[in-house]
Amino acid sequence: MATLTALSLTILLLPLLGAVLIALAGPYLPRTASAIIANAVMFVALVLTRIVALTLGHQPASAQSLHVTLGTWAHIGPLSIPFGMLIDPLALTWMLVITGVGFLIHLYSAGYMAHDRDYRTFFAYMNLFVFTMLLLVMSDNFLWLLVGWGGVGLASYLLIGFYYDRPVAVLAARKALIMNVIGDVGIMIAMFLMFAHAGSVSFDGVFARAAAIGAPALTWIGIWLLVGAVAKSAQLPLHTWLPDAMEGPTPVSALIHAATMVTAGVYLIARCYPIYDHAPAAAETVAVVGAVSALFAATVGCVQYDIKRVLAYSTMSQIGYMIFAVGAGAYAAGAFHFLTHAFFKALLFLAAGIVIHNLGGEQDIRKMGGLAKKMPLAFWTFAVGTVAISGVPPFAGFFSKDTIIDAGLALHHPILTALLIVAALLTAFYMFRLLFLTFAGAYRGEHQPHDDQIFTMNVPVVVLAALAAIGGFLASPLAGFLGGSFGRSSPYGIAGGGLAPSISELNWPVAAGMFLLAIAGIAAAYALYVVRPSLRDNFKRALAGPRALLLNAYYLDPIYHVLVEVPAYALAAFCARFFEPAVISGIPRALTGMTSSLGDAARWWESGQLRRYGLTIAIGVVLLLAYYAFVIHAGQSSEAAIAR
């Protein structure tokens, strides 16, 4: 156990070491050294995580989690906050993806960012992100989870605004940070409620008392945790930062805004399953938010023209599936979809990155087309990712999405499951639309596309393509592994956390239906974008209104602008005009004025005339003596007279 603790601590601290090393020593080392350090750190962390996972995986189910308290962080009255790690199958699932997919994306970045001015800064930020993300999933209490939670928000802010000379990127970074802070505050309020009702903010302390706290308080805790999850995972109504976050470099979009950070909300809700098990209303809300977000994002994804924005809306939609799953009680199913999604969405982003790289930064799919022959590797890997996300067997997305639909039906969420089924149809459609517009037909751009074969970019893409192809078969090991976390009978969840232990237990009629749905979506995309492009114009004319609605993502950005930004700016302007001069600077100005006029008055006295000082002292002495003689002494003698 001691070895495992040391290993886990090493996994956590290695990326921090890498970030600090690159930040401090980087300027004195050759340019490539920062990439080598960052990648080495990630590789070692990945190997160590594998070792820890295998060691714990071979333990009996009851001993599969490692809980070490390294010390007490704070001890304030009745509140004691430990500083410890909880490495259980759920945390390990996330850790494996963070270090595994994280390592591949670091490797890819070494090639993708090779010509960037701030090469070292980039890798320092990336390692910092990995550290904070690991802190988030390895913590054994809500306080340190929140530290990691805020840390990933910071790293995300730094990396979205990485091209800081572009105003759009800076604005997008600011937007992401503000939206994420709303979520941070949500978690803080949840923590206050936990302390008030359970007297603890550690996972064990809160979950042990979950049943005793009772529904109303627990529901509010669940809702505030959901606010945090919604902001971080880009769900309705706090999702608008995610499409804008695509201003960051493509590897950042792959790592932070697809594979890991945006799934922190899923982790949080899965981690808090004892709370949601006892707060059905909160869990119901989670499920509704997830399902509606999934459909919402899928519809918007159908009309976008920026290759990365389509993928961003697709990410939001897929996370909607996960959030629905964990809200419905199928925690393991949500974790499984997180795993497969990390594979195929990171793959899609990285393959899109190759396309963007070879087109000299072009992201508009209207200026692409016909790239399949020019960039065969990008095409084939992107195609694998597209097939995987669309839900075609035997690729990864089919199994995980189908597991969630199964669980939704088994847990009696017919309406929400219907939303997800429609979203699945749309997913197949918009992903193949993206594939066809990018790679099929004739080239529509101006630049001559080139096809750089960069080794460090090709390897991660091929590995991720393999994982996206076969990731679905991880269901059985994962079901056994996560069984330790969710395998209990609960009033709300289902056995095994809603994850079928083996392929043979899939609900085959549903699976077949989902497959046909995916085929239908693909066929529609094929018909519109390959066979009969002229049909598209008819549709565009007939559906101009809805199309404009979708192109502008339901006008939520302008609505938020009017509802939040305009009043906020008005309030700020009002304060600057009236409140600030009268109060903020008024009070100190009055104080200084008073002091200096008092000083002016006292100056007259300080004349420098020695004899006047002498006279003042003499008068003072006389007055004191008079006071003593006529007030105090007279009083004493009359008292004495009365006493006598």
Add this chain to the structure above:
Amino acid sequence: MPQVPLTDYLTLAAVLFVIGLVGFLVRRNPITMLMAVELMWNAGNLAFAAFARNFGDMSGQIFVFIVITVAAAEAAIALAIVVMVFRHRAEVDVDDISVMRG
């Protein structure tokens, strides 16, 4: 032996003190003013000694020694200041030395 009553000592001390005080307030020569201050010190000393004798408590006399010590220190500092001022000016009138005013 007839005793001199305490009141006589105190009257003398008061008279000395007032002479010193008035001298301090009306004269403008710093040397004279210092002498007036010495007069006030010693008026106090006289009162201390008289009380000590009257009540048979020697702490009054001890106080006199302390006062003499402090008075010597004060005189040393004050005379040093006066010497410094003389170096800059031909004559010294305390009313003219008001550089340190507020």
